[in-house]
Amino acid sequence: DVKVTQSSRYLVKRTGEKVFLECVQDMDHENMFWYRQDPGLGLRLIYFSYDVKMKEKGDIPEGYSVSREKKERFSLILESASTNQTSMYLCASSFPGPRAHEQYFGPGTRLTVT
């Protein structure tokens, strides 16, 4: 069974804090993704990575950065958290190529920035 785990289910941070969200997968997937999910907007892609140390911007990268130092781990960083980054954050992973669409999601981290 594929397992994608995220470091926290719930997180409360203050405006201006640096926030790290961690994601780990155990299926040796090359691709990893970070999404945020907001009511009425669906899932929106923030960043993705197709290999260690490789990263690509998604549709809404502003205010975020990522790090992929090991194949199994993909971190999302909010350099200076703001209230408009309050959201549900979902991590996903997949194999490359023809199976890239078959993404396995983690349980999500609900982040509140006050």
Next chain:
Amino acid sequence: EDKVVQSPLSLVVHEGDTVTLNCSYEVTNFRSLLWYKQEKKAPTFLFMLTSSGIEKKSGRLSSILDKKELFSILNITATQTGDSAVYLCAVEIIAGGTSYGKLTFGQGTILTVHP
């Protein structure tokens, strides 16, 4: 700009009813359309569609794609309370000739099935 639109945004039915969920898209470099089911936590994969007119079926769920009119439908027959969830439609895009699994999602349809 790539766009995926789902309708309706929410739906309330009774057990045994049949429902049809819609997904329309406008994207460049289409590769596939996907349906996911999201209960309380992580979305889980239901179907991938790449060819027009070929129905994919899994139990009471079925889906079909129309690449000419740029839409897909997801049908659920004889609904059960366990079908209550958010149903997400996503389109996979090819970038530079390669698919990295970049997905553009619709807003989702919230389905509530009452006993």
